[in-house]
Amino acid sequence: MIPTDPKATLRFYLQSARDALLWKLEGLSEYDIRRPATPTGTNLLGLVKHAATVELGYLGEVFGRPSGERLPWMEEGAEADADMWVTADESREYVVGVYRRAWAHADATIDALALDTVGKVPWWSAGKDEVTLHHAVIRVIADTQRHAGHADIVRELTDGAVGMREDNVGLPEGDAAWWAAYRDRIEHAAREAGRRGTSGQTR
Structure with a gap:
């Protein structure tokens, strides 16, 4: 049952996103959870480290509720995008632990304050730096999702594992041959459209 209380609804979707993000780490080696899978290093x-940082900021500091969690990658002098990758000295357990503590702190903020409570975002422009708790929670949900x-x-590019949630893959059933044929059909349609030059046309 999806809750109907506004705060409970927000918490439901936020927790769903959190759980999905951590689930993608399961069963992978230390290398595979850290290796850059895109040219920009994703x-x-x-991603978990970044999500923890976002929660501690928007659902903690912004509302005058600092967590006390030290985030070296956000301190003065830290390099750009240091929250988007993990050094060899930062263990999986450490990063996941920071994330779980961020959840607890964010959830406590949601429980403690009314949704129309106004906070100030230090990293936004002066005069445009106010945000309600409702807005901040939705922003965090959107970012986490x-x-x-x-x-x-x-994860799919790493080992082929797919799925929306552990208990709900959200994909049609099919063996390797079915998926290969499915992908080939998509590739064929893309090549045919490219050949025709019809990308700007509608039916």
Whole structure:
């Protein structure tokens, strides 16, 4: 049952995204959870590290509720995008632990404050830096879901594992041959459209 209380609904979708992101790490080696899968370096454990940072910021600091969690990658002098990848000295357990503590802190903020509570975002422009808790939670849900989608693709490219959730893959059943044929049909349609130059046309 999906909850009907506004806060419970927000928490449901936020937790679903969190769980999906962590699930994508399961069963992979230390290398595979860290390796850059795209030219811009997207990697699974880095996505978790980033998601933890976002929650501690938007659902903690913004509302005058700092967590006390030290984030070296956000300190003065840290390199750009240091929250998007994981050093060899930062263990899987450490990063996942920071994320779980970020959940707890964010959930406590949601429980403690009314959804119309206004916070200030220090990294936004002056005069445009106010945000309600409702807005902040939705922003975090959107960001986490976006990165869970990134994780879906990275995981599939890593070992072929797919699925929306552990208990709901969300894909049609098919063996390797079925999926190969399905992909070939898509490739054929793409090549045919390219040959015709019909990308701008509608039916």
